[in-house]
Amino acid sequence: MNYHWNWGIFWDISPDGAHSYLQTLLLGTTWTLATAFFAWCLALLFGSIIGVIRTTPNAWLVRLGNAYVELFRNIPLLVQMFLWYFVLPEVVPQAIGTWLKQQPNASFYTAVVALGFYTSARVAEQVRAGILSLAQGQRLAALALGLTLPQAYGFVLLPMAYRIMLPPLTSELLNIIKNSSVALTIGLMELTARARSMQEFSFQVFEAFTAATVIYIVINIAVTFAMRALERRTAVSGFIGASPAAAH
Amino acid sequence: MFANFDFDVIARSLRYLFFDGMTFTLILTALATAGGIVFGTMLALMRLSGFPLLAVPATGYVNLMRSVPLVLMIFWFYFLVPYIGQWLTGAERPIQVGYFTSSLVAFTLFEAAYFCEIMRAGIQSISRGQLAAAQALGMSYPQTMGYIVLPQAFRNMLPVLLTQTIILFQDTSLVYVLSITDFLGAASKVAQRDGRLVEMYLFAAVVYFVISFAASQGVRALSHRTAIIR
Amino acid sequence: MFAKFMLPAAAAASLFSAQAFAQDLTGTLKKIKDTGTITLGHRESSVPFSYYDDKQQVIGYAMDLCSRIIDSVKRDLKLAKLEVKLNPVTSATRIPLMANGTVDLECGSTTNNLDRQKQVAFTITHFVTANRFVSKLSSKFKTVDDLKGKTIVSTSGTTNIKQITEINSQKNLGLNILTAKDHAEAFLMVETDRAAAFVMDDILLFSLVATSKSPKDYVISADALSVEPYGIMLRRDDPAFKKVVDAAMVAIYKSGAINAIYDKWFLKAIPPKGVNLNLPMSAAFKKVVVNPTDSGDPAAY
Numbered sequence: 044m045n046y047h048w049n050w051g052i053f054w055d056i057s058p059d060g061a062h063s064y065l066q067t068l069l070l071g072t073t074w075t076l077a078t079a080f081f082a083w084c085l086a087l088l089f090g091s092i093i094g095v096i097r098t099t100p101n102a103w104l105v106r107l108g109n110a111y112v113e114l115f116r117n118i119p120l121l122v123q124m125f126l127w128y129f130v131l132p133e134v135v136p137q138a139i140g141t142w143l144k145q146q147p148n149a150s151f152y153t154a155v156v157a158l159g160f161y162t163s164a165r166v167a168e169q170v171r172a173g174i175l176s177l178a179q180g181q182r183l184a185a186l187a188l189g190l191t192l193p194q195a196y197g198f199v200l201l202p203m204a205y206r207i208m209l210p211p212l213t214s215e216l217l218n219i220i221k222n223s224s225v226a227l228t229i230g231l232m233e234l235t236a237r238a239r240s241m242q243e244f245s246f247q248v249f250e251a252f253t254a255a256t257v258i259y260i261v262i263n264i265a266v267t268f269a270m271r272a273l274e275r276r277t278a279v280s281g282f283i284g285a286s287p288a289a290a291h
Numbered sequence: 292m293f294a295n296f297d298f299d300v301i302a303r304s305l306r307y308l309f310f311d312g313m314t315f316t317l318i319l320t321a322l323a324t325a326g327g328i329v330f331g332t333m334l335a336l337m338r339l340s341g342f343p344l345l346a347v348p349a350t351g352y353v354n355l356m357r358s359v360p361l362v363l364m365i366f367w368f369y370f371l372v373p374y375i376g377q378w379l380t381g382a383e384r385p386i387q388v389g390y391f392t393s394s395l396v397a398f399t400l401f402e403a404a405y406f407c408e409i410m411r412a413g414i415q416s417i418s419r420g421q422l423a424a425a426q427a428l429g430m431s432y433p434q435t436m437g438y439i440v441l442p443q444a445f446r447n448m449l450p451v452l453l454t455q456t457i458i459l460f461q462d463t464s465l466v467y468v469l470s471i472t473d474f475l476g477a478a479s480k481v482a483q484r485d486g487r488l489v490e491m492y493l494f495a496a497v498v499y500f501v502i503s504f505a506a507s508q509g510v511r512a513l514s515h516r517t518a519i520i521r
Numbered sequence: 522m523f524a525k526f527m528l529p530a531a532a533a534a535s536l537f538s539a540q541a542f543a544q545d546l547t548g549t550l551k552k553i554k555d556t557g558t559i560t561l562g563h564r565e566s567s568v569p570f571s572y573y574d575d576k577q578q579v580i581g582y583a584m585d586l587c588s589r590i591i592d593s594v595k596r597d598l599k600l601a602k603l604e605v606k607l608n609p610v611t612s613a614t615r616i617p618l619m620a621n622g623t624v625d626l627e628c629g630s631t632t633n634n635l636d637r638q639k640q641v642a643f644t645i646t647h648f649v650t651a652n653r654f655v656s657k658l659s660s661k662f663k664t665v666d667d668l669k670g671k672t673i674v675s676t677s678g679t680t681n682i683k684q685i686t687e688i689n690s691q692k693n694l695g696l697n698i699l700t701a702k703d704h705a706e707a708f709l710m711v712e713t714d715r716a717a718a719f720v721m722d723d724i725l726l727f728s729l730v731a732t733s734k735s736p737k738d739y740v741i742s743a744d745a746l747s748v749e750p751y752g753i754m755l756r757r758d759d760p761a762f763k764k765v766v767d768a769a770m771v772a773i774y775k776s777g778a779i780n781a782i783y784d785k786w787f788l789k790a791i792p793p794k795g796v797n798l799n800l801p802m803s804a805a806f807k808k809v810v811v812n813p814t815d816s817g818d819p820a821a822y
Contacts, residue, residue: 046374046620058683060690117503118496119461122475126496129488129713144714147672147697217358224360228468230674230699230710235363239613240700243678246640248370248617256359256367263358307577369614373621385622387552387560390608393623470565470609470703472577480565480573483705484793486712486734 052247053254064241065254071237072258078154078223078233083216085159086166093163094170095196108167115164120157120225127157128229154226154233162219169211173204206277213270217263234258300487301494304477312477313498319395319473320460326399327459328452331406336436338411349407356404362465368397369469394466402459409451413444450514457506461499474498546598548759549625554598561587562610562624562754566705568728569786570648570751571629575793579607582786583753586647586773587628589782590753593769611703613678616640619754626753626766630725632680633752633817642763643752645770645813648724649805649822651745652681655711655726656718658740665694665746672697674707674716684746685720704729711739718742722749724800731796748805748819767815774810 053065062070097108115123128150132140146152177200185195205212227236238255242248301308337349356364372393373385380386388396417440425435445452464475472480475495482491546554553559563579564571571581588605595603608624615627619641630650633643654673656662665688675682677700689696699716701707708729710716719726723741730739753770755763773779785791787800802810805822814821 058686060687113504113507114500117457117461117500117507119464119475119499121464121467122492122496122499125479125488125492129709130492132713133489141714149672149715150699221358221360224362225465227362228702230701232700235360235366236700238363239366240677242617243613244683246616246637248620252363252367252370255363256355259360259363260355260358311577369623370617370621373623377622384548384552385620387556387622387625389560389606389623468702469614470611472609477577479706480577483566483703483709484573484575486709488709488713 046249048250049247050250052241052245052250055245057241058244064245064251067241068234068237068251068254068258071232071234071255072262074151074231075220075223075233075235076262078151078158078226078231079216079220081155082158082162082223083219085155086162086215086219089160089163090166091170091201093167094174095201097167097171098174099192108171112164112167115161120161120222121228123161124154124157124225124229128153150226150229150231153229154223154231158219158222158226161222162215165215165218166212169208169215170204172211173208174200176207177203203279206279209270209274209277213267213274216270217266220262220266221259296490297487298490300481300485300490304481304491307481308474308477311472312474315391315472316460316463316474319391319398319463319466320456322395323398323402323463324456324459326395327402327406328410330399330403331408332410332441334403334407335410335414338407339414353404353407356401357408361401361462362468364401365394365397365465365468368400369393372396390469390471394463394469394471398459398463402455402462405455406452409448409455410444412451413448414440416447417443446517449517450510453510453513454507457503457510460506461503464499547761549756549762550594550598550765552622553594553603553625554600557600557602558604558606559591559594559626560606560608560624561591562608562615562618562627562629564611564629564703565609566703566729567630567725568704568732569791569798570725580792581628582782583628583630583647583751585782585785586770587626587753589773589778590626590644590766590769593772594765597765611678612676613702615678615754619756622756625762626755628753630722630751631754632722632749633815634680634749634819635817638757638817640757642755642757642759643815643817644755644763644766645774645815646750646752646806646809646822647770648751649803649809650722650724650749650751652684652720652747652749653723653726653742653745654718654720655708655730655739655741657711657714658738660717662718662740662742664742664744666692668694668696668718670695671717672699672715673718673720674699674701674710675720676701676704676707679721680747680749681720681722688746708733720746722751727800728798731798732794748822750809750816750819750822752815752817767813771813774813779810 054063056062057064057067059067093108093111096104099105132143135143143149181199181203182195185199186192190198223233224235226233227239234255238251241251245251334349334353337345338353340346372388376382376386376388377384421439422435425439430438463473466473467475467479470476478491478495482488563584566572567581569581570583571579574580591603591605608618610618610624610627615629615631616637618624619627630648633646654665662668673685673696675685675698682698682700685696686698688694689698699710701710704721704725707719707721711719712733723745726741730736730741733739753766755766773782783802787798790797808822
């Protein structure tokens with residue numbers, strides 16, 4: 044292979060004059076993690092709300108929830124990023140649009156929102172499935188005990204559902220970290236973008252991509268281990284004996 | 292609110308959007324799905340074979356592909372495929388690979404990891420008794436797999452495979468990062484040339500939505516029909 | 522360092538090449554001969570060098586030059602038919618795609634510099650431009666220092682973004698530098714007020730402004746940050762192919778054909794909007810036409 048390998052490139056100073064290439068990649072990693080973290084919070088919040096309302100007895104709420112999920116699931120993430128970044132500021136009143144566009148780190152906020160909503164639809168599916176996997180008797184028992192519907196969800200159904208859902212949620216968490224790379228199309232300098240820019244400045248294509256790949260794998264393994272530990276601690280053995288208070 | 296928008300730009304570029312862009316997207320989706328399922332099934336059989344020599348590399352491959360973002364893999368393959376070709380054919384310089392082939396290879400190899408996990412679950416859903424029965428009838432391993440296990444696994448997993456295909460269809464929009472004219476690429480070229488971002492991106496969103504939504508409804512109907520009553 | 526490629530050498534090269542190729546072809550020439558195809562890398566919005574017109578065909582000044590180069594290659598290799606394939610490239614992908622054999626010639630607006638010559642080769646310079654920035658007239662930016670603390674954009678993979686990154690750290694400007702995939706996307710960031718300025722080669726900025734919705738709203742900075750000679754890119758370490766391409770370029774310059782090609786793209790109305798850039802040849806480029814050079818050293822211009 045007639046390619047000039049140079050693994051020492053990581054210690055060379057990048058054109059910004061202050062950081063080595065390795066440091067720029069690590070800087071990108073923090074952006075990747077920050078984007079994924081905030082988007083994940085958003086996704087959990089909205090995903091839970093939508094997931095819950097899809098299991099309520101109200102047909103209109105269920106329809107609304109279904110529409111939400113279909114909307115965010117059937118448009119490619121990249122297109123959703125563009126809608127938030129390029130289209131939204133143009134269709135709101137001009138003053139708001141200008142304000143939106145002049146935010147420092149606008150691509151970061153946009154990426155968090157786009158990724159958060161996109162993932163929330165997938166989380167909503169998991170939450171719904173988690174709740175539906177519980178025996179119908181639990182809901183009925185809670186209601187029979189005189190709990191209101193919100194109380195039944197808050198004290199009985201959700202604490203159980205979340206613990207059952209942890210494994211699929213783990214894979215959504217891993218997805219959101221990977222999907223944050225799509226934000227390079229709206230100018231976010233996250234890990235993949237940093238690797239690309241390192242490639243452009245140093246011409247060491249494969250070293251740059253290898254480093255990014257290794258960092259992604261490390262993140263993946265770390266998150267997987269952390270979540271496994273959490274799963275073990277919160278495991279619901281046969282659904283019986285779980286104390287709802289433990290979820291707090 | 293849409294007073295100063297020009298939706299005529301969509302009508303003017305329809306031919307380009309669909310004839311050039313969507314055709315590319317659909318062909319890429321179809322071929323990558325076919326390739327991904329074939330390669331993914333092979334990976335699944337390797338993982339389930341019980342031979343470490345086969346299972347370990349297959350597992351490693353699947354985990355690698357599933358840890359890395361598709362965008363990064365698209366870049367990787369776009370630059371790497373010609374060198375792989377050189378290595379495979381023993382040519383003296385990197386072989387020339389067009390952007391279509393490169394993206395097809397990237398998507399096939401990437402999605403194969405996901406198809407592998409689906410097929411693995413499908414194969415594992417077949418009861419061991421069937422394997423024993425096939426063996427008792429004197430069937431070889433390839434026969435058992437080919438005639439008994441894979442057809443059922445495939446049928447059981449058809450809705451999931453098709454859902455993954457819809458995801459793949461949406462994922463192909465990422466070739467945007469290489470300036471390739473897929474459906475989104477075509478839309479963005481028109482958008483940038485005519486300064487009609489809002490119109491083109493909204494239109495692209497609507498088209499992706501309609502296709503994906505219709506397809507997922509189709510999959511839902513199909514999964515009711517193909518469900519095996521046990 | 523001065524023009525290292527002068528006319529006598531070029532003439533000798535073209536004579537030499539015509540005879541030598543019949544026997545042992547190597548590198549790109551062998552590939553072209555064997556496959557009967559040549560692949561051009563083109564850009565999507567490098568107006569007027571290489572871009573899509575309203576029928577989504579790739580056109581431009583560099584494309585015209587490349588088509589003449591291809592004619593010479595075809596003649597030299599005595600091919601009856603030479604199929605031309607097009608492969609889109611971006612600023613970020615062009616160099617790896619050249620190195621890995623995906624494209625044979627990159628016809629666009631690529632700066633020839635010594636740094637890049639370690640990876641790829643360039644034929645005779647076909648334009649000389651400078652690194653400047655465009656901003657909205659209303660924001661009244663004159664020099665780079667006025668951009669202090671602002672969000673600016675440039676195209677990923679260009680010499681321009683590298684340079685503004687360096688200037689940013691030298692002058693401690695605190696710029697927030699966005700990267701865009703291609704020039705149209707970057708210009709759009711300024712048009713939609715996402716970025717205060719777009720740092721790029723002035724010729725590309727000039728064309729983007731001229732073809733924009735309201736050209737009078739933009740202004741291009743007066744002070745140039747650097748000199749950028751453009752060259753058509755080829756693979757490195759392929760002297761035989763470079764000789765043919767260089768000879769073709771020299772022939773275009775010496776025969777005067779360059780004038781008609783130049784006028785077509787810079788002094789006449791160009792597609793898709795029929796805008797006339799109205800840019801006569803610069804003194805620096807006139808010098809190149811008289812004394813063709815492939816130097817990657819800005820001091821040579």
